[in-house]
Amino acid sequence: MKKYTLLLCFLCATVFLFGQEPMEWNPDYELQLSDYQSPESEIDSSLTSYSIYSGSKIDFSFNMNSVSFMFTKNFNSKVRAIFQKNLAVLIAPDSVTANQLLLFGRYDFDLVELYARKIRKKIYEEKGAFSDSKLFQPIFNELQEEMNTVSAQVFKATNFGKDAVMLQKEHNKVKQEINTLSDFCLSCKPKKSKD
Template structure:
């Protein structure tokens, strides 16, 4: 929660965009331990993908927020990032059969990990570099 003045003069929203796992809300149902581990690997991929898109959101907010922007500009950015995340997640779920196709999932996880490295300034505790004028 921020008041309007604080929002107007805040540029770095990294600490305000969260990507977290809620253990109490999680469950896993599988017929055997092998399937359970594959589903768990898919859940790890989902978390990595969420972190990637959280960083993308932080970057977009940072780049598009003007000094006198109001909070309404966030909705379009959030909706766009959420749509991209949902599409990529659905594609991964389908192409890996929810992680049961291990080789495909491993390749996707490796790619997401590489992409996360493209956003080193947009982790939750990071401070992006100042824009050059």
């Protein structure tokens, strides 16, 4: 009996840990209200304000020796657009407002994927055989800053996503750009340029 109790505790802990893993961007999945799992998330009619923290971000990491690094050109799999459910916060006084904020959250997650692809592309274009890892940080910083500016501008211009027509227009632009950068998806191998 003790053995089964220990096994059950291990399985529960494993499920809990894996439940906390960040969700990678997927073209076939749209964020849902249930994805905003921070304890601060709530929809409550007594609230007089609303806000969203999307939980979306670009994750960039690699671990390789200098020889492997020198011969690696494609870093697509090292730059990920992720959504952290346990950090995603959505606060709204009603379901209408919550769904407007959710639409902005979906836009923002797609925007993160777009900028992950832009980072992948720029690394692919600029990394030479003798480049070192110092190449990455300026690229990441520049495009991260640009992404944050675009997100803030759309957030303000759409009044927190309340202007659904404008938000949809901006979202369609982002989706189109994602498709344009199809060679730079997480699992893609960019085509060699013909010089």
